[in-house]
Amino acid sequence: MSFKLLTQLFTSNRLKRILRELTKSIVPAVVATHDRHDLVPLVLRDLVRLENRPPPFAEMAYELCSSLCRDRQCFEDQESLLLLLLEIGFRHLDPHDWWIDDFQLNHTEHHRGLVDVVFKSGDGEAIADLLHALTVEGPRHDPARIILGICTEHLADLHSRAPFSSRLRCLVIRSVGLIGYKGFEGVGVERLFQMLNRLCVTSEDVDIAFKWTKFLLDILESPEGIQHLSQLYWEFLVELAISPWWEDNVAIYNPQIVVSLTEVQAWDKLECWMGTVWMIWPPGVGGTTEEDLERMTLLLFHQQPGAVQRLIHWMERWSERRHKEVPESLKRIWAQAREAAQKDLL
Amino acid sequence: MFSAVSSAFVIDVHSQIRPDPNEQSAALLRAILLTLNQSAIPGESPVVPPVQKSPPSEIVTVTCLMYASLMISLLAAFIAMLGKQWLNRYLRNTGGSMIERCGDRQRKCDGLEKWPLHLFVESLPLMLQIALFLLACGLCQHMWSINTSVAYTLITLTGFGAFFYLAIIIAGTSSYACPFQTPLSMTLHGPWKKLRRRIASSILHCRQWTYRMWSKSIRPSLRPQSSPIPLGNVQVQQLEEWSEPKDLATVLRINANDVPCVSWIIRNITDPEALDAAIRLAGMVRWFEGGIDVEPPYGMIVSTFIACFDVSGEVYSGLRDRAYYSGRAILWIRTLATCKSQEFAAKFPPQARGYTAPASDHDLAHLLSISESSTASSRLTHLFKIYPEQTISHSQWISDVLLHHSWANQTILKYKFFQNEYQGGETSIPLDVMLNRMLAWCICLGSSVQEEVLKFQDKP
Numbered sequence: 177m178s179f180k181l182l183t184q185l186f187t188s189n190r191l192k193r194i195l196r197e198l199t200k201s202i203v204p205a206v207v208a209t210h211d212r213h214d215l216v217p218l219v220l221r222d223l224v225r226l227e228n229r230p231p232p233f234a235e236m237a238y239e240l241c242s243s244l245c246r247d248r249q250c251f252e253d254q255e256s257l258l259l260l261l262l263e264i265g266f267r268h269l270d271p272h273d274w275w276i277d278d279f280q281l282n283h284t285e286h287h288r289g290l291v292d293v294v295f296k297s298g299d300g301e302a303i304a305d306l307l308h309a310l311t312v313e314g315p316r317h318d319p320a321r322i323i324l325g326i327c328t329e330h331l332a333d334l335h336s337r338a339p340f341s342s343r344l345r346c347l348v349i350r351s352v353g354l355i356g357y358k359g360f361e362g363v364g365v366e367r368l369f370q371m372l373n374r375l376c377v378t379s380e381d382v383d384i385a386f387k388w389t390k391f392l393l394d395i396l397e398s399p400e401g402i403q404h405l406s407q408l409y410w411e412f413l414v415e416l417a418i419s420p421w422w423e424d425n426v427a428i429y430n431p432q433i434v435v436s437l438t439e440v441q442a443w444d445k446l447e448c449w450m451g452t453v454w455m456i457w458p459p460g461v462g463g464t465t466e467e468d469l470e471r472m473t474l475l476l477f478h479q480q481p482g483a484v485q486r487l488i489h490w491m492e493r494w495s496e497r498r499h500k501e502v503p504e505s506l507k508r509i510w511a512q513a514r515e516a517a518q519k520d521l522l
Numbered sequence: 523m524f525s526a527v528s529s530a531f532v533i534d535v536h537s538q539i540r541p542d543p544n545e546q547s548a549a550l551l552r553a554i555l556l557t558l559n560q561s562a563i564p565g566e567s568p569v570v571p572p573v574q575k576s577p578p579s580e581i582v583t584v585t586c587l588m589y590a591s592l593m594i595s596l597l598a599a600f601i602a603m604l605g606k607q608w609l610n611r612y613l614r615n616t617g618g619s620m621i622e623r624c625g626d627r628q629r630k631c632d633g634l635e636k637w638p639l640h641l642f643v644e645s646l647p648l649m650l651q652i653a654l655f656l657l658a659c660g661l662c663q664h665m666w667s668i669n670t671s672v673a674y675t676l677i678t679l680t681g682f683g684a685f686f687y688l689a690i691i692i693a694g695t696s697s698y699a700c701p702f703q704t705p706l707s708m709t710l711h712g713p714w715k716k717l718r719r720r721i722a723s724s725i726l727h728c729r730q731w732t733y734r735m736w737s738k739s740i741r742p743s744l745r746p747q748s749s750p751i752p753l754g755n756v757q758v759q760q761l762e763e764w765s766e767p768k769d770l771a772t773v774l775r776i777n778a779n780d781v782p783c784v785s786w787i788i789r790n791i792t793d794p795e796a797l798d799a800a801i802r803l804a805g806m807v808r809w810f811e812g813g814i815d816v817e818p819p820y821g822m823i824v825s826t827f828i829a830c831f832d833v834s835g836e837v838y839s840g841l842r843d844r845a846y847y848s849g850r851a852i853l854w855i856r857t858l859a860t861c862k863s864q865e866f867a868a869k870f871p872p873q874a875r876g877y878t879a880p881a882s883d884h885d886l887a888h889l890l891s892i893s894e895s896s897t898a899s900s901r902l903t904h905l906f907k908i909y910p911e912q913t914i915s916h917s918q919w920i921s922d923v924l925l926h927h928s929w930a931n932q933t934i935l936k937y938k939f940f941q942n943e944y945q946g947g948e949t950s951i952p953l954d955v956m957l958n959r960m961l962a963w964c965i966c967l968g969s970s971v972q973e974e975v976l977k978f979q980d981k982p
Contacts, residue, residue, distance in 0.1 A: 191953075194960050201967035212967055214941050219963045222906075227950040 195236045203243055206257065217253070220260040229268050231278040237265030238281050238309055245289030255293050262294065262305035271304065271346040274383045275313050283310075283320040291323060295330035300338035307347035311354055324355050331355075332363040335374040349377050353387035357394035357401075369404045376408060379415040389416045393427040402436045402445075410448035417455040418494045429453065429462035434472055446476055447483040451490045458503045466505050473506070477513045484513045524650060525595045528657050532588045535664060539577045539585050580667050587660030591653045598649040605643055644705045651687070658683070780807040781816050788819040798844055801826060805850030805919070809858045817869075823851045824873050835877045842883065849873075849889045850919065857923050860930035884911040888920070898931040902966075903943040906959070910949045917951075921958035928962040929971060937966060 198219075206216050223233070241261050244254055269276075294306040310320040310327070330337075331348060338344065352360075352375070360368045382388045392413050395401035416422060434453075437446040450473055459466035476483050488510060491502045556568035576582075612634065616626050634640075658680040666673040693700045694707025695714050784807050787800035801823060809818050830845035831837055837845045852873055859867040875894045879886035888909065895901035905924040908917055928935070951959065965971050 191957065194957055194964075197964045197969055197971065198960050201964045201969040205967045212937050215937060215963075215966055218941065218944055218946065219967070221946045222951075222959060222963065223956075225908075225947070225949065225951045226956045227952065230953070 191230065192232050195232050199236050199240060202240060206240075206244060207247075217257065217260065220257065220264060223264045224260065224267075229264065231276065234265035234269070234309075235280060235282075237261040238287075241265075241290055242282075242284045242286040245286040245293075255297060258290060258293050259297060259299060259302045259305075262290075262302055262309065266305040266308040267301065269308060269312075271308060271343045272383060274311060274350060277314060279312060279314040280316045281309065281312065281314075281320075282317070283323060287320065288323055288326060291326050291330065295327070295334075295337070298337050300341055300344045303334070303338060304341070304344040304347045307344075307351045311347065311350045319354055321354065324351055325359050327351065328355060328359050328363055332360065332367040332371050335371065340374075345375065346381065346383075349375060349381050350383050353382065353384055353391055356387070357391050365398075365400045365404060369406075372409065373406055377412060378408075379412060379419060382416075385416055385419055385421040389413070389422065390427065392416070396433055397430065399436065402433060403440070405445075407444055407448075410445045414448050414451045414455075414490055417452045418490060418497055420497050422456075422498070429457040429464050431463075431468070438472075438475070441479075443476065443480040443483070446472075447480055447486060450476055450483075451487055454487070454491060454503065454506055455494045455498075459505055470505060470509055473509050474512070477509070477516075481513075481517060484510060484517070524653065525592060525599065528588060528592045528595060528653070531657065531661060531664075532585075532592055535581065535585050535588055535660070538581050578667075580663060584660045584664040587656045587663070591656035591660065594649050594653040594656070598646050598653070601642055601649075602646055605639075605646070608639065648705050655684070777808055778812060781809055781811065781818075785816060785819055788822055797826075798847070801844065801851055802847045805847055805854045809855055810862055818851075818855050820852070820855055820870050823848050823855070827852060827873055831877050837877070837879060837886070842880075842886065845877075846883075846886045846889060849886070849893060853889065853893055853923060857926045857930065861926055864934070884909055885913055885916040888912060888916070892920075892923075897936075898927070898934055899936045899940040900943060902928060902931070902935060902940050906944060906962075908947060908949045908951060908955075914952060914955075917955050918958075921955040921962075924962045925958045925965075928965045932965050935966070940966075 202216060202219065204210060205212050207213065223229075226233070238261075241258055244258055244261070290306055294302050297303075307327075310324050313319055331351060334340075334348065340348070352371075377388070379385070392405070392409060395405055395409075433449060434446065437443075437449060450469075453464065453469065454473075456462075457464045459469055473487075491506065494500065495502050552563075553568050555562050556566060560568070612630050615623065617623070618626070658676070662673060662676045662680055665676050687704075690702040691704055691707045691710070694703040695710040698711060700707075780803070784800050784803045787796055788804065791797060791800070804818065804823060810816075827845060827848035830841040830848065852870075856867060856870045856872065859870050872893065877890055877894075879890055881887075888904070888907070892901055892904040895904055902924070905920060905927055908920075912920075961971055
């Protein structure tokens with residue numbers, strides 16, 4: 177019998193050492209020709225039963241996924257093993273935890289292979305596991321944006337493939353925000369807006385507000401975007417502008433949006449847009465002029481008298497949450513609008 | 523007795539400390555005679571002898587030493603008498619109910635702890651040792667002025683005695699287990715332990731510093747690598763350097779007394795409570811760790827287990843815990859014996875079969891199902907099972923057995939059979955249990971987990 181001291185296992189990192197030992201044991205055993213190949217699923221199913229799995233399990237599972245994806249020809253039941261590994265690593269995590277200090281996930285090229293396997297399985301929870309792995313951030317790693325980029329086709333049709341649990345929805349929303357509008361250009365406008373309309377994102381669903389702001393403003397840069405983006409997302413844009421996480425200089429002011437909305441007489445959308453503009457690009461910021469804004473706002477109030485109260489409400493909330501003053505010119509417009517309304521009443 | 527012995531010597535020396543009047547008278551008469559008749563003693567002239575005012579200094583020193591010895595021995599006797607009186611008071615029964623007597627006794631006991639009575643009691647032999655040393659010194663010096671040959675003999679024997687005493691102090695100080703303890707060695711034991719730790723720490727620092735200097739300046743290529751290392755198909759980050767590895771030797775030393783203690787209690791003690799406690803421990807202590815010389819009282823444990831069941835194999839009411847823990851001890855001893863070798867394990871045959879546990883007792887039922895498994899594979903299957911009704915302590919203990927069993931039987935296990943038999947479950951598993959299961963899985967998958975992993979076990 178060998179009596180060599182395995183000092184590693186006696187340190188404070190006992191869990192990590194044992195996990196390393198297990199990884200070393202599993203890697204050769206997953207090959208179909210290995211005499212104990214059949215034990216691997218038993219091991220993985222056993223690991224799933226561990227309550228409150230600590231972060232090193234996710235790291236181990238993700239590393240093993242890379243290994244399996246790399247030598248996929250060697251394995252008989254690669255799909256089930258991958259799904260089990262993702263379950264071990266990510267199923268127990270809170271979907272809202274997009275930043276985890278203890279993680280160190282190494283994204284490799286081989287992880288690309290996970291995308292097809294997982295999305296084709298149609299298992300909503302497995303898809304959520306994968307999205308969690310790809311979107312989670314930490315001090316020692318970033319989200320896997322490149323791998324997320326190849327998920328766009330699958331994400332666009334996901335609503336027709338798998339039922340949206342609250343966990344999956346949360347992770348899809350985060351993934352879409354990270355991918356951005358440009359990532360979805362390839363899937364087509366119609367499919368993108370179908371997906372968005374299914375998701376019905378609100379400000380409460382968003383972990384990283386900055387990403388979604390950029391996403392929506394990029395959509396509005398295109399004529400199709402202005403036309404197809406539903407009212408829900410215009411209101412969502414206003415809420416993002418009000419939120420304290422809004423970052424200035426996220427985009428430049430585009431006067432064409434007002435023109436387009438006026439042409440199609442989309443007054444509800446214009447109301448939301450004017451609210452956003454007053455908050456983000458007040459007169460003198462981003463090339464806006466007081467005259468233009470005043471003219472468009474008065475036009476809006478004329479077409480949509482109820483917009484006055486809503487705009488006041490938004491601006492007061494914005495002022496309170498962002499600790500900024502409502503522009504004097506807007507206050508003047510409100511006063512004029514009120515006077516005009518009283519005259520109409522008389 | 524010692525005072526009486528030293529008194530005899532004191533009397534002898536005491537007579538020399540005062541000037542002898544007879545000797546003085548004889549000298550004066552001699553001077554008178556020579557004055558009256560100068561030819562009475564040829565060659566001598568009449569000289570008046572000087573008046574002797576103080577005795578010689580060596581006589582004073584010897585007297586001091588002997589009197590000090592006598593007084594210290596008398597003081598020891600005095601304290602001994604007082605101590606007897608104090609202990610009589612402690613033993614005196616104050617009357618009253620049992621609770622009152624117990625309370626009174628406890629108060630006195632607390633008083634003994636609070637006031638350092640033990641210091642007085644332990645000082646008695648020390649005082650007698652000091653008295654003996656002073657007496658020996660006095661005798662040596664006294665004899666030196668009378669006869670040097672006799673003095674040499676006395677000095678040699680005294681030196682031998684002092685050397686012996688010094689040796690037993692050193693032995694007692696260096697080892698707590700040494701039977702030659704003296705009050706002085708027990709006092710010095712604590713400071714010596716601290717000093718030794720400090721010396722060891724200094725040596726370790728010196729070695730680490732030397733190694734660092736060597737690895738930095740002389741052999742930089744031998745420094746530990748921190749870059750990712752390939753592991754099969756996976757790129758893994760190497761963990762940081764080993765930080766404070768626990769000393770396995772220390773753990774083994776702490777555990778070393780467990781086996782003989784438990785074995786002795788089971789063999790010699792008849793008190794049922796002590797026996798139950800020992801049997802409970804027999805399922806946890808690391809048998810055969812120091813070799814296979816200390817054999818466990820396996821036969822007695824098996825007898826205890828069998829005695830817990832009636833003829834139909836059902837456990838007697840009230841003996842459930844004894845049955846469970848003796849069953850644990852049997853399984854544990856057999857598993858550890860298998861870790862040594864299959865031949866050695868044959869010395870510990872399984873207990874008779876056919877025992878049953880109450881339906882509600884899932885831990886005992888699980889234990890019996892493991893014990894009654896005929897093959898290593900089926901036993902492994904049972905060991906891997908976890909039921910939601912099991913207690914956590916049982917699951918934890920079973921995971922220890924599982925780890926040892928899979929390690930011991932890795933060469934003979936039929937994994938195909940095990941795989942067919944194995945049924946996972948939905949029960950969640952705590953981390954401590956899972957760590958052992960993971961190591962067991964490593965072994966099942968063919969990993970070479972060393973024996974020390976199994977040996978390592980922190981004391982709670």
